Structure formats: structure tokens, C-alpha cells
Amino acid sequence: MPPANSTPTSASAPTSTTLPEHIKTGEEQRQADKTAPSTDGVSPSAKEFAQPHLRLHLNDLPDEGTSIFLSSVSPSTLLPSAVSQVQKALYVHPDDVFHMPSTRSVTLIVRPMGGVAYTTGIDLDPEQHKEIHFSSDYIAGISPDRRSHEIEGVIVHELVHCYQYNGHGYAPGGLIEGIADWVRLGAGLAPPHWRKGDEVQGKWDAGYQHTAYFLQYLEERFGVGTVRRLNEGLRTSKYEEKPFWTGILGRPVEQLWEDYKGQQASDEGKDHKKGNES
Ligand SMILES: [Zn+2]
Structure with a gap:
């Protein structure tokens, strides 16, 4: 029977990474300027945030859940659109654009493992480079009519962990x-x-x-x-x-x-x- 929901198990506890303030690079400052509150009557929601570098690792191609993942969603469109949804949901206030963490890369890793999914930072730079580990075993257990919806839902949930304080x-x-x-x-x-x-x-x-x-x-x-x-x-x-x-x-x-x-x-x-x- 498939797991009842997308709750990570204790074995895959979600990250509690701190996302401290940091000094902006030139590129980030330009982005911050781009996403600053509008003074020209254009709604801030119409402005785009910087996208992180997005990567996908499939650790076991012949694995059933991996092929279900590939046939259920289109990662090259799903990931950027989910990132954008998360950024807008958390940072576009009707009267302001809040300060967003400068997450530089997100790697989605689909691999056989217990639980559903968890997010972590890479050792070298845990604040700026995130990894989302998503269980192909869990994906294999989702009922066929719910696959794309559930995969997208889990990815949106985990992406929030890449962008929240x-x-x-x-x-x-x-x-x-x-x-x-x-x-x-x-x-x-x-x-x-x-x-x-x-x-x-x-x-x-x-x-x-x-x-x-x-x-x-x-x-x-x-x-x-x-x-x-x-x-x-x-x-x-x-x-x-x-x-x-x-x-x-x-x-x-x-x-x-x-x-x-x-x-x-x-x-x-x-x-x-x-x-x-x-
Ligand atoms: Zn979570």
C-alpha cells in the first residue's frame, strides 16, 4: 500500500538549515533591484525572481519509480515553474517584495529510499546549494491517476524548504x-x-x-x-x-x-x- 501522505519519515527528517543574511553579489543586487517594490504602477507579482541553477539526478534509471517519474512529469518545465510558484507565494506581498534567500542551486535527486522526500544543503555550502531527495519507491506507490499531481505537490513542498526562513x-x-x-x-x-x-x-x-x-x-x-x-x-x-x-x-x-x-x-x-x- 502506498504511504498515505507526503510526510517525511523520521529517517528523512526535513532540514532546519539556517538562512542567514548575506552580502549581495552584483548579480543578486541587480536582481534585488529588479524585484524591488514597484513605483511605476506595475504589480510586484508581475516581476520575476532569479531562478536557481536547477539540476536533476536520476540515481537508478531502470528503477520502476524513476521511469514513472519520467513518464508522469516533465522536469524541465515542472521545476522552474514550481520554483517560481514558491518564490511568489512567499515573497510577493501586495505592498512589498520581501527579501528572499539567494538560493543558487537546487538539485532534485530521485533515488530508491525510505520515506517520501527531504531537503538538505550540500556540505560545501548548505545555505546556497540545496538537494531535494525524492523517493522513487514512494513514486512507484502513487496511484496512477494521481502521479503528476502528487509528484508536483511533493516538489513544491520541498522547494519551500529551499526558500523559507x-x-x-x-x-x-x-x-x-x-x-x-x-x-x-x-x-x-x-x-x-x-x-x-x-x-x-x-x-x-x-x-x-x-x-x-x-x-x-x-x-x-x-x-x-x-x-x-x-x-x-x-x-x-x-x-x-x-x-x-x-x-x-x-x-x-x-x-x-x-x-x-x-x-x-x-x-x-x-x-x-x-x-x-x-
Ligand atoms: Zn517538509
Whole structure:
């Protein structure tokens, strides 16, 4: 049976790479100028970010999952478009363009391994050069009608890890994973087993779709760009729960989570009533 979702196993824990500030090279400065907030009436979303150098390694060509990967997606178009989606989702604020990490290369490695996928930095320069390891065994187990959708969804999730900030290494893993799945959700790539109503149990930072739907609620409540502001907050300071949430959204996260749960419960009541009426 295929794994139920795209959650990396403990054996393939996601990276918690720090993405510190760095001095811009000439090329990056030109790019930063290009993506600076518009003063000519052109929306920042119309401007393009720098693409990293994109590479693909297929470690075992005769492997079943590898050939399924190649017949399900077109990597040379999928990767640049997924990178661009991630960049825009995290850095194009309606009123601003936030500072993006200068990730210089991303290598997608499709290989037999346990789990689903994980992202890491290469030893020589972990901040600027990323590797996404994607399990061909997992790909082989995806149901045929969902292959391209699921492969793309996993790649978008992992690419977020190549471009997001982590509160100088102190953000909860659940927030990091939640942001990755919030981008996946926004890209229309949620797997069929994700259900908003199922996500209100437990803590706000349980991660993945659980936190992604909470972030979606915050985006609706506080306006488009809210998650980008959170990511920007994870760039500028070391994460400390109380000042982080009250500084950006004016309330502690526990209170926001309670509000979210309350809204979910009332939505569910409405759905239930609607169902009874029809
Ligand atoms: Zn992840």
C-alpha cells in the first residue's frame, strides 16, 4: 500500500538549515533591484525572481519509480515553474517584495529510499546549494491517476524548504512544515486525504496540513500576505513564540488557534444544518 501522505519519515527528517543574511553579489543586487517594490504602477507579482541553477539526478534509471517519474512529469518545465510558484507565494506581498534567500542551486535527486522526500544543503555550502531527495519507491506507490499531481505537490513542498526562513533555527518544525504545505495548498496541489475539518484537533504547530489550514485561516482573517509576513518575521529575528505572534498579528498564537477552532466548529454546524435541510 502506498504511504498515505507526503510526510517525511523520521529517517528523512526535513532540514532546519539556517538562512542567514548575506552580502549581495552584483548579480543578486541587480536582481534585488529588479524585484524591488514597484513605483511605476506595475504589480510586484508581475516581476520575476532569479531562478536557481536547477539540476536533476536520476540515481537508478531502470528503477520502476524513476521511469514513472519520467513518464508522469516533465522536469524541465515542472521545476522552474514550481520554483517560481514558491518564490511568489512567499515573497510577493501586495505592498512589498520581501527579501528572499539567494538560493543558487537546487538539485532534485530521485533515488530508491525510505520515506517520501527531504531537503538538505550540500556540505560545501548548505545555505546556497540545496538537494531535494525524492523517493522513487514512494513514486512507484502513487496511484496512477494521481502521479503528476502528487509528484508536483511533493516538489513544491520541498522547494519551500529551499526558500523559507526559520527564525534563526528556533522556529517550531511544525510551523516550517505548515508553511511548506500552505504553499502546496495554495498551489492547488493538496492530496485528496487533506480535509480542513479534520485539522482542528491538537496543537496549532502539529505541522503539515494541520498547520497549513490554520495558516490559510490567518491569511483570510488578517489579509493576503499574512503568511509572507510570518516568513519575513522568521528572517529578521530569532523565533520566540509570544513576541513573534503578538508582534505580527497582535495576539498570542494560542488565542488565534482557539479562534480558528471556534470558526471551524461553527462552519461544521452550518454544513451539518445545510445537509439536514436538503
Ligand atoms: Zn517538509
